[in-house]
Structure formats: structure tokens, C-alpha cells
Amino acid sequence: MGRTSWAPVICSFRGSVAHGLTLEIGETVQILEKCEGKSQFLNVSLLFQGIFPASYVHLKKAVVTNRGQYETAVPLEDPIVMEVTSTLQEWAVLWKQLFVKHKVDLFYKLRQVMNELIDLRRQLLSGHLTQDQIRDVKRHITVRLDWGNEHLGLDLVPRKNFAMVDSDQISVSDLYKMVIRTGKQKHLFFTEINIKSNCSEVMQVHSTCIHIGKTGGTVHTCQTLNTYSHGSKVPVFFSPGRMLLNDSKKGPSHVQYRRPYGCAALAMSDILQTISELKEEKDFVLKVYTCNNENEWYQIHENIIRKSSTKYTAPSNNYGLIISLQLLRGEVDQVRRENPVIFSRGVAITRKLGFPDVIMPGDIRNDLYLTLERGDFERGGKSVQKNIEVTVYVLYADGEILKDCICLGTGEPNLSEHRSFVLYHNNSPRWSELIKLPIPIDRFRGSHLRFEFRHCSTKDKGEKKLFGFSFTPLMREDGTTLSDESHELYVYKCDENTTFSNHALYLGLPCCKEDFNSCLNIPSSLIFQRSTKETLWISTQLASTKLTQNVDLLALLKWKAHPDCVMDILGRLRHVSGEEVVKFLQDILDTLFSILDDNTDKYGQLVFQSLVFIINLLRDSKYYHFRPVMDTYIQKHFAGALAYNRELIRCLKWYMDRSAEVVRQDHIQEAMRALEYLFKFIVQSRILYSRATCGMEEEQFRTSIQELFQSIRFVLSLDSRSSETLVFTQAALLNSFPAIFNELLQMFTVQEVAEFVRGTLGSMPSTVHIGQSMDVVKLQSISRTVDSRLFSFPDSRRILLPVVLHHIHLHLRQQKELLICSVYASALLFLLYFFSYPSAPCPLCFSLHVVVHHSLFVYFCSLHLWAYESPSECSVQEEVEMVVESLLDVLLQTLLSIMNRSQSQEAVRGQRCPQCTAEITVTVTEICLYSDWQGEYVSCLLSLLRQMTDIHFQHLLDNFQSKEELKEFLLKIFCVFRNLMKLSIFPRDWNVMRLLSSNIIVTTVQYLSPTLHKNFTDADFDFKVWNSYFSLAVLYINQPSLQLESLTPAKRKKVLDKYGDMRVMMAYELFSMWQNLSENKIHFIPGMIGPFLGVTLVPQVEVRNIMIPIFHDMMDWEQRKNGNFKQVEAELIDKLDSLVSEGKGDENYRELFSLLTQLFGPYPSLLEKIEQETWRETGISFVTSVTRLMERLLDYRDCMKGDETENKKIGCTVNLLNFYKSEINKEEMYIRYIHKLCDMHLQAENYTEAAFTLLLYWELLQWDDRPLREFLHYPAQSEWHRKEGLCRKVIHYFNKGKCWEYGIPLCRELAFQYESLYDYQSLSWIRKMEAAYYDNIMEQQRLEPEFFRVGFYGRKFPFFLRNKEFVCRGHDYERLEAFQQRMLGEFPQAIAMQHPNQPDEAILQCDAQYLQIYAVTPVPESVDVLQMDRVPDRIKSFYRVNNVRRFRYDRPFHKGPKDRENEFKSLWIERTTLILSHPLPGISRWFEVEKRELVEVSPLENAISVVENKNQELRTLITQYQHKQLHGNINLLSMCLNGVIDAAVNGGIARYQEAFFDKEYIGSHAEDTEKITQLKDLMQDQVHILGIGLAVHEKLVHPEMRPLHKKLIEQFHMMRTTLCHVSYYACECESHPTLCSSLPYSLSSPLLCPPLHSTPLPPVQ
Secondary structure: OOOOEEEEEOOOEOOOOOOEOOEOOOOEEEEEEEEOOEEEEEEOOOOOEEEEEHHHEOOEEEEEEOOOOOOEEEEOOOHHHHHHHHHHHHHHHHHHHHHHOOOHHHHHHHHHHHHHHHHHHHHHHHOOOOHHHHHHHHHHHHHHHHHHHHHOOOOOOOEEOOEEOOHHHOOHHHHHHHHHHHHHOOOOOOOOOOOOOOOOEEEEEEEEEEEOOOOOOEEEEEEEEEOOOOOEEOOEEEEEEOOOOOOOOOOOOOOOEEEEEEEOOEEHHHHHHHHHOOOOOEEEEEOOEEEOOHHHHHHHHHHHHHOOHHHEEOOOOOEEEEEEEEEEEOOHHHHHHHOHHHHOOOOEEEOOOOOOOOOOOOOOOEEEEEEEEEEEOOOOOOOOOOOEEEEEEEEOOOOOEOOOOEEOOOOOOOEOEEEOOOOOOOOOOEEEEEEEEOOOHHHOOOOEEEEEEEEEOOOOOOOEEEEEEEEEEOEOOOOOEOOOOEEEEEEEEOOOOOOOOOOHHHHOOOOEHHHHHHOOOOOOOOOOOEEEEEEEEEEEEEEEOOOOOOHHHHHHHOHHHOHHHHHHHHHHHHHOOHHHHHHOHHHHHHHHHHHHHHOHHHHHHHHHHHHHHHHHHOOOOOOHHHHHHHHHHHHHHOOOOOHHHHHHHHHHHHHHHHHHOOOOOHHHHHHHHOHHHHHHHHHHHHHHHHHHHOOOOHHHHHHHHHHHHHHHHHHHHOOOOOOHHHHHHHHHHHHHHHHHHHHHOOOOOHHHHHHHHHHHHHOOOOHHHOOHHHHHHHHHHHHHHHHOHHHHOHHHHHHHHHHHHHHHHHHHHOOOOHHHHHHHHHHHHHHHHHHHOOOOOOOOOOOOOEEOOOOOOEEOOOOOOOOOOOOOHHHHHHHHHHHHHHHHHHHHHHHHHHHHOOOOOOOOEEEEOOOOOOEEEOOOOOOOOOHHHHHHHHHHHHHHHHHOOHHHHHHHHHOOOOHHHHHHHHHHHHHHHHHHHHOOOOOOOOHHHHHHHHHHHHHHHHHHHHHHHHHOOHHHOOHHHHHHHHHHHHHHHOOHHHOHHHOOHHHHHHHHHHHOOHHHHHHHHHHHHHHOOHHHHHHHOOOOHHHHHHHHOOOOHHHHHHHHHHHHHHHHHHHHHHOOOHHHHHHHHHHHHHHHHHOOOOOOHHHHHHHHHHHHOOOHHHHHHHHOOOOHHHHHHHHHHHHHHHHHHHHHHHHOOOOOOHHHHHHHHHHHHHHHHHHHOOHHHHHHHHHHHHHHHHHOOOHHHHHHHHHHHHHHOOOOOOEEOOEOOEOOEEHHHHHHHHHHHHHHHHHHOOOHHHHHHHHHHHHHHHHHOOOHHHHHHHHHHHHHHHHHHHHOOOOOOOEEEEEEEOOOOOOOOOOEEEEEEOOOOOOHHHHHHHHHHHOOOOEEOOOOOOOOHHHHHOOOOEEEEEEEEEEOOOHHHHHOOOOOHHHHHHHHHOOEEEEEEEEEEEOOOOOOOOHHHOEEEEEEEEEEEEEEOOOOOEEEEEEEEEEEEOHHHHHHHHHHHHHHHHHHHHHHHHOOOOOOOOHHHHHHHHHHHHHHHOOHHHHHHHHHOOHHHHHHOHHHHHHHHHHHHHHHHHHHHHHHHHHHHHHHOOHHHHHHHHHHHHHHHHHHHOOOOOOHHHHHHHHOHHHHHHOOOOOOOHHHOOOOOOOOOOOOO
């Protein structure tokens, strides 16, 4: 099998066999060969090879492109099907992410759209659809694809004929317009249908009127096809039968009346959108409303539409009308062919009331629409008003009633008479009944209408009595028909016995007031007497292609009847309405040319004027659709072979020659506007004459045409500045001039016509000599010349292109009419691209819409497919070179002016571009936004650059006269390219345009780079040009649209296949140019370090490889120049930090930094290069420092994402801050991070830590008057004032954090400064604050925080935490359990370790997170304060938990055999002391453990420590109650006493006695004698303290708690008896005289002095 098969996977395959390839359903593979049921293949996306069962895929035909290593198989399928497949695969991933991100609404909408796309794709693949159905399905598919792409934030897809456009097959300018058009067509889902109806849309209506009563049933059914679907459908219902509905008489009535019953209305505008989305019929149920008052029946439908509910009655549920509607698109003949089933049912065609928009020759129609409006009648002597019925007849001249000439509606049979409905007891009835009278043309003349009026009685007989009649002829005596207006007819009296056998008896009578005035002799004695008080009003509307209501038009058509009045008749033609003219266009034209043939000399001028009038009439938007009628007439019906020679050319030339003399030039201007069709008549006339005479008088015709063109040039060359009328004449001529090219090509060669046009365009004055309005018209004429068929021929382009380019160059140079120039340049470049690549598809319609200021001129031109001569490649290249020489520089200049003035509405002259110093000469006066034009000019520039080859670039660069001109050009083009990437020229979703422009830019840069190196290196080095080049390269590589890593795999592969990685291409160019600089590299140090560093952030390995030598070169060249590379180092560090600050919210930054870490860290190439240099040690140290900085920046970037906790952010910032201070010594960076850290603490309400943080900056300042610049939020001020402000702020934060002891020294420092400056007011303020702080220390309650040791183990932790341990200062009231939960919440992936042992190496190196948390005890530094007895406990409490660097925790263990009776004998303590890097509190709530000290405490030492700590706790608590520092509740004291006494009784102190006071122990541990004595003393001391505590407890205990107190005393007696060898009072007084002296009298009374074993405690009161 050849490599032409492509296969989607239809079943997953796990590849379990040798060389088997794993397949997933939905993947695609390219088949390489097939054998024995197995297939070897190449996966298109992954480039893997293997074998798999052939039955697991479905083979399809494909075309292989790029054969070889990177070949691609393109399936031969419908592009829409392929797009749906790839899009659904892409959406599937994003759809799941929507659910994860809780975007539920879009999730379900997208699911619905995806299901619909799958169904539509299935329909396309079925192969059972017609072409129209396929087009409709594709339209629905593209609408859904665009909707999904828009809502998912994907790229905009430009389309042509529903398929994606290949940017290689279309010009840039055309692609830009296509993208704009696609962007403007964005709309809401399911509202893409344009419901505007026209004559090419028809609607099938199938209606059924249903009355559901006791018996039920269908009343009537009909079908029709409407060719006009505007307005509303209003079915009106009449009830045949008796006069009164409530008539109780039995049996059927022998006389039938049409009585109004009900009406239903349906607004078509409300339902068109609904039915346009369906392919089948849809039923609509209409309610039938009845009128409350019969007198208003004529307007019931209007009341229903207006919803005037008071004038009609809502129906019951049993009445209604069912209408089935279906919208069919196309002309009637097309619809009939495509839907034969519908027409097999006998569907009638309903035509528009009146004429359609265009009446083509052969479209014959003769319908008269009659409306019975109203009447006024007398009672005739009756007591009540009449019930009047009107009968309508159409009668011929002989009095015969015309049969079947009355039509009541489409689908109904024609009638010979019509009877109106009857309104009950109404002498002024209003009917408003419309009927159609399809009277044959040959019976129209002489026919008349007769209206007979009858009174319908309600008596038993129900008779209809004739009492009057009216009539009106259909055609006047002058041959015109009844005018389209309302007519008031006379009513003549008659009776039931009257017969109308002799119609002449009444036809001689006047039928209306106008007729009465024209009747001179009316006999006095008449058979029929007119009723002066009775009148009938009717209205008529004629839709006829053969009859007219205009006298002047009729006279023209019948001019031979009055040959002596021809001149007057021709003069009156201008007064004929346009509707009548276009209706009889062919007849009028035939008449005019027959008059011209009859007498040219006499009537030639008038016929010419009449012809100009008709032609200009067709220019009106109202009659523009009749131009095809004129074209058809000229091609098929025109027969004036002598017209051109006799009058047309002569009159046209005569008009032009007189333009310089005549003041009023209205008639000349009209002739200029009619130039197109005048030439069509001239050329067709010459063709007819040539056929008839075998080409005679050819030379005379050519001569006359040349003379005519001389007159045209003469008109255009006139100076029109002083004549406004001449301006309009020239404008009319220029507007019409391009339209005559196609006609001239029928008679002249391409070269001859091109010479005509060049001479004409060249005769126009330069743009500096004409007004602005003529500028617009001239450009439009040139633009239409470019868009014409003439310009498609190479021979004509060679002649016309120079003059065309000359005019556009002048306008762009003077910055005039920029919008029109952009459209014109775009069209020109599109044509050149089309001719350069003939295989490229040409759009069927290339529409340009230009709105010009001051002229409000709207211009449309269409570029159609032509049969053109294929140009040679050489000729097209020459044309491109001409465009480059003429337009490239001025395009760059224009783009610079637009880009630099895009926000301005008023132009300025003489401004220079800040990037390239090119002068911007902006003189535009129109108030418009330049930004609207940027895209147009950018597309023009890119289109031109795309078509330039190396030869074009070489010629362009060789043509510069000096290096200064070359420099200006390079600066301009580099500046435009940079602005193109910096400004939002193309929106984010225009990825097609962005990629194409990037490809053109990099190609252009590759052409320009050698010239830059050749002309501006070594002695001619120019920093400005080189810097502009490097800036462009850096911007280019960093473009978001080129970051392929952010794309889906399929889209990334598509871009790589089409363009490759353009970042790598530009990076190679950059590196090559950098190497060419040699010693000039030093000029870009340190300026380009930051931009080049930004390039290294691109996550592309090859780009980073290219950039490494550049950094080495920078370090090397600065080392050569300065002996060090401090500038490189400083700039690099500053740029790294700024990149972090600028990366807020960017999810990709962490990955970019991690890649950059590889660049400076373990990346071998840079270190290898450094190791080869003499500055090896310095370089390695620098790389190491930057690597460490990058590690910290990585953590900082990760923590600053926004979803991390404050503790993480603070810890990371502290880590980075310390690095800047200790390792890099970057003071400014250090200060910046001080303030960032302070702000974080304030946000977390860590006021003490915020004060310590700000104190770091305070310590850097001196009490000096040195001026400081403005920095951060600090104004420019002296160093003294900044330090003073900082000091006040720090004091304030210490106050809020209740750390007044830290604020007091600062108060003293500030007081000293105020005192030295004799600022007593400030001194007073600070002293008062210091005093307030002392008061706060003594009066306010402060809680002692808990401290916790936290270990972070595992490689998943950030760098600043990884495998480190910290001590954290807990929040108020926070205990171990709460702290542990908080930490686990901050690190949800972490695992809590349940033991305090140090982790092993496996845990340290695992890819996980482990937390080890336990409480630690602070070891105070200020021991002296804590040992002072007179220092209040409130003060001691502060020093116990503040300014602490050492913390300890104990781990008990047994050494040797464990005594089960008394475990205290072998219970040892492993005491670990943690020494922090900084004391707590500080700039953070936690600090890293700097050092660990480990000691083992013996059981005896542990017992001493336990008893000593408990004694201290009891003393503190008792003292607080004794001095009434704790009021009210004594539960705390009760629990503490109970805990000690009960533990002592149940084994606490007693266990210690058993363990350490045993003779055996004392004998074997002689070295512990002093410690044993110390323990005895502490135990005796505890007994004494408990006694004091019980005495205090006795005084404060509540009566209800007396039983507890009694229990405590009893247990205390038991405890005291265990210490029988100790004399309580004697020992205590000898050992602690201070204590006794400090006790109150009640506690040192003799009651407690006797020995403990013999003296009881005082009895409980």
C-alpha cells in the first residue's frame, strides 16, 4: 500500500504484542504498509511507529505532504468535517475543566452544542443531503463552532464558504478584512439567522379553521405560497346565514347574508425567526376575536395588533385557527423545483400587493385591487337604519358582465359578482373589503364597475330590496386608467324593478365629482336621479405592466398620434413619476430611439436629455434594482444601430466642451453621471452598426472616441478651485469614468484603453492644487480603476501602475484621506498577490465600504472573477518592485504617524517619533481615531513585505543614496515592527493574523540583518540602530502568540508544521548579530542584560542554549574593561527581582523561573565557559549567588500567587529579605522587601512583628540632616525626619501589639533627640506616651503565648521550608491542637508525624510533605528579673516569653530495667534545647532553628525539676490571689491545689520518696547526696506553700464549695504524714526566713507553727 492512507482509530488497542503500539479510540494514524492483517503505521501527532490489528482502524484516503521525516497525511475529507473532529477533541479537554472550575452553566451549554455538532457531522457524512441542505448544515456547524471558540477563549477562525481559510492561499490584506468580517459576525447562539425578508424568500402557509363544538369538525382548509412575508396575517371570518346570530327561528334561512363574526391576527415579524430555524412546517394556533361594536369591524385587526382589548372580546377555548408555516428560500421557480411534493397539493401562489422590487422584461401583469371603503346612506323613511349589502359587477363596453373577473383571495375560484358583508342597522357602514379584479388587457378599455345597494330585511321573507347604485369606468377618455387613490362615487336611486339592460342610460351620467365637472351637457330629465346625500367611497390600486395612469407617459408611448407635439411630450417626460418610468422602461426606450431615428436634428438634443434623465433615475437607490432591466434591454432589445453616430457621441462631447463656459452646469453634471450607460449605448450601437455594415466607418468611430477623451481630459484639467459648480462636474465625471472601461474593451485593445485611462488620470491636477473634496473623488476613481477588469491585464498594468502609484504616494506623503488610501492600497496589493499566485482563490466579492468625512460619500465596489490573461512571473515581480519603490517608505511613515497619534483627534505637524526620530508630518483635519486605520495599513505593509523577494530587498537597499537614509529606513521599519508587537493592533483571538505577521517580520529581519552588519559595524557602528534591532528581537521572541507551550498539542503541531518555532529563528538571528558586534558589545552592557534575561524566561530549550554564550560574553567583556563584572551582576539581580514583581497573576511564571534556575544553576555550558576564564572563581561565585537567589524567587513567586496563606508569604519574604541583606547586600532591594513584609504583617494583624520589621529600616538610618530622595511612599525629606517618622510608627505598632517594653527604649531615644533640639512640645508628648506605656504594663492583662516546634520534611515543601525546623509563636489562646489543625490547613497535602523522633533520610528525600509539631517551652534570657521576688508577676510574665532564643522540650525514656512498682527510678529525660537564628518575637512569628543541644537528665534531676517548677507555679498563683490580682472565681486555685495534693496522696511525692530516699539508692549513689537533700528541701517547701494556699483558699471559698475544701485539708493531712521525718516549721523558717516574713500574720501565726505530725490545721469554720 502506498503512503496515501489515513485512518482514525475505532477501537482501543493496548499494544501488548511485540512492537505493538498503544491506540486510543479517536486517535489518527498514517498507514505505512499492510501485511497479514497487521498494519505498521506512523502516528501523526506523536511520531511513534508500531503494529496493530488492521480491523482496529477505518481506512480513508489521504494526501501526503512534505514527504520525508516530517511528512503529514492530509485526509481527503470535507474540511468542515475535519474541523468539527479536531475541535470536538480540543473542546473535550476544556469541557471537563469547566466542571472542575464550577462553570456549570457554560458546561451544560457546551455539552448541548457538542452533541449538536456530532449530529450535524453525522448528517454531512451520511451523503444523503442536497446541496442546499449541505449548505444549511455547514452554516449551522460554523455558527456553533464560532460560538464555542468564543466562549472558551479560543482563536477566531476566518472562513470562506464555511471552511477555514489557509493564510498561504490569500493575501494579508484580504485575510485581515476576512478576520474583521468574521469578528463582526459574532453573535449570540441560535440568533445567527438574518430574518430580513425579500423577494427571494417564499413562505408556505397551510391554514385550517376549526370550530370545536358539540359535533366538532373542520370548517375550511387552504394552502398558499406567499412571495412576500412582511407585515401580519389577518384571517377574517364571516358567518353565512341569518341576519341575527341569536335568531330562534327553526330551519335554514332561504336568504343568506355575510355577517361579521371574528378575526385572528399573527405578526409575521414575531415568528420569522422561529420558522427560519426549522426545516419542516410549524403549527401556530390563532385565537379568533369578536368585535364588541360592529361599527368598528373595519379596524378590528388593527385593534388586535395594537392590543386594544376594550374593543374586542377574547374568545372561548373552543375557537381557533391553526396555521402551518414553513420558510422556503429562493425564487419561486427554484422553490418549485426543490419542493415538488408541496406543489403537488395544489398550492396557490400569492403575489405581492403591487409590484416587486424589480420588474424584468417579459413579466406581464394586469391586476386592479379594489377596496370597498365606506358609504353614507339615507334611512328612506324607515324608523330604523338599513342593513346594506353591496354587490360588485365588472361590465364590458357592451354591457356584458365579465365572467370570473373577481377574486376574493389566493386559492379561491374567481367569481362574476361579489357581495359585501352586512352590518346590522347601519346607514354609514365601513367595510374596508379588498378584492382583486384580474381583468384581461384587451377587455380593460371600455369596462366599468357597477355597485348595487340593497337593503336586507330581517322579516320572515328576508328580502333584499335594491334602492341605489354607483358606477365608475376603469379607463378615462384620455386612455389613462383609474388613478391609485380614494374615489367618492355618486349614488343614484333605483328600485327593485329597475333593470340595467341598457347600460348607456347611466354611463352618460357623471360617476363622481370630477366627472360631473367635465360633463358639460347633462339632460335635466334623467331616468336615474342622483341621491345628493348618499355617497360611496372606494379606493383602487393598479398593478399593470401595460396600462398607465399618467397622461404624459401615455402621450410619449403614442407619439406618432401627435407628431407635432413630440418636443412638448419629450419635455414633459421629466415630470412622469419614477415608478411609471421604470415600469414601462423598455417601451419608453424603444420610443425614444424611434423618435431619434425619425428626426435626429430636430429631436436629438431632447432625446439625449430624456435618455440621461432615465439613466440617472436608475441611479436612485429606490430604482437601483432596475439596472438589470436596462442591461437586458441594451444587450437583447436595443436596435439603434445609428444612435452613436447620429447623436450620442456628439451631444456628450458638446456637453463637456461647454463645461468651462456655462455657469449653471446641472445638465452637464447629469450627463456625466449617466456616462456609464451612455457608453453602453454607444458601444452597443457601434456593434450593431458594424455587424450590419461589415465594419464600415471604423476609423471615424475611433477618431470620435479619441476626440471625446480629449474633451474628458479638458474637463478634468480645468482649475475648479474658483468654481464650485465645476467641482461637482469634475466629481461626477470621475465617479462615472471607471465604469466605461469594460465597454471600451469591446472596441479597443487593452493597451489602447490603458492609454486612454492613463491620459485621463494624468490630466488631473496634483493633490496640492485641488480641494479636499476632489481628493476624495479622485482617489475613489483611482481605486475603482485598480478594481476594474482592465487592471487585471499585465499590459494595462504596466501602463497604469506608475500613474496610480504616483497619486497614492502623494496622498500618503501629505497624510491626506488616509482611510481611502488604505482601502486603495489594500486592493492594489491584493491584486498583485492574486496575480503572483494564480492558484490562490479569488473572492467572489471584494467589497469596500468607505465613509469619508465632509462628503458623507458611501462607495461600494465589487471585484468579480475575471477571465484574465495569466501574467508572467517576471512582469509581476517588476510590478512589485514598482510598488516597493513608491509605497514602502511612505507606508512606514504613515504607520508611524498613526501609531504615535492614535489617541489624538487633531493632527500636528513636525512631531518626531521617539524611537527613530523620523519626522511625522500629520496634516489630517478629519476628526477620527487613528487607531481605526492601524489594522488597514499594517495589513498593507505586511502584504507588501510578504511579496518581496531577496531581489526586491537587494534593490531597495542598494537604492539608498547614503548611510543616513539607510539608517532612517531601518529605524522606521524596526520601530513599526516593535509597535506592531506592543500595541493591540490585532486582538488576542486573532491568532491567524498574529502568526502570519510574525512570520513576515522574521523573514524581513533575516533580509535586513546582513545590511545592518555590513553598514553599521566597526568604524561605522551606530548604537541607535543596533539597539533598535535588539529591542525588536527581544520583543519578538517574548510575544504571547509565539509561546507554543500554552497551546494544545494539536494546535502546537499545526503551528510548527506551518511556520516552525519562529522564536528559535529569531534567537539565531539575534545571536548571529551579537557575535558580529565584536568589541562593540560593551556598549550594550548593562542595558541589554534585562531584555536578554527576559528571552531566557521563554520555556524553550533551544532558545536558552542560544542565549547562554551572550551572558558569558557580557561578563567577559566587562571583566576585560573594568576588571570585574559588577554591572552585569547588579543589573541581572535587579532584573530578576523586577520580573517577579511584574508577573502578578501569571500562572506560567513559576515554570519559567524554574527553567531559568537550570540556566544559572546546574546548567553545564555556562559554568564550563566560566571555568575556562581567568575570573573563574568570581564567575562561579556569581552563578552560585544567582542560583540561590532564583531558588528564593521561585518560592516567592509560588507563595505570591494569591491562594497561599499569609504565613507562607511572610516566611518566603523573610527568607528573600535576609538573602538580600546577608549575601548580596542590595540595600534598596532589602528596604523594598522590608516594607512588603511590614504590609503583610499589618494585614495579618501581627503588629509586634510589623514593628520589628520596620525597625530594620530605622536601624539603617542616622540622626542626620542628609537629604533623601523620594522613595516608595516616602517623600523627599531629610534623613532625620524620615527616621523620626519611622520611630513614631514603630512605637505605634509596639503599642498595638502590647509590647510596651520594646517601645519604651524607642521613646527614650526619641525623647533624647527632642531634648537635644529643645523641641519641648514633642518631648512632652513622647514622655507622656512613655508613662502611658508603664501604666499599661502594670494594668493591662497580657496572655503568655504558646510556642511550637514545627519540622517540614520532604522535597515537596518550598525551598525555604524544605527539611528545616522552626519555632513558631502561637496566637492568643492557641493551643497545640488548634495550631496543628492550622498548619495542616495551610499544607493540605502534608502528613502529620505522630512521634517526636528525628526523621530518617528516606523521609527527607521523599516527594511528599511531612509535618512534625509539638509544643516547646521558652528558656528566658533575662533570668535576673525572674529571680527578683519584688518584681510583679506581670513584668516577669513578659520576660518569660519575650526576647527568647532558646526553647526546650523533653522526651522521657527508660534506661536500664524498668521498675514496674515505681517507674520514676529509671525514668530519664532527653532534653533538647533549640537555639533560633533570631529571638522571638521578631520580624516573623517563626524562626529557623539554628542549633540543637541535647542532654540527658537523670531521674533524680528530673524529679528536682518537676517539684521546683510546680512550686514556682503554686507560688505565682497564690500570690495573685493573695494580692487580689485575680478576683471572684477561685476555680483555678482549687484545681491547682487539688492536682498537687491529690497527686501527692496517690503517689506523686510519695513515689519520689520511695525512689530516691531509699537507703539502698542513697548508698549506691553517693555522688547524688546534695541533689537528694535539694529534693527534700523542695518537697518541704511544697508542703509549706500548700499550707499557705489552703489558708488563702479557706478565706475565698464559697460556702457551697466547703466540702471540697474539707476534702483538700484531709488529703493534705495524709500528705503531711508521709513527710514525718521533716519538721515543717523549724526547717522552713531556717531555710526560708524571707518567706515567713513575707507571709501575712494569719499565715505565720502559731496555729501553723507546730510540727506537721503533731499539730493539726485550724478547724474548718
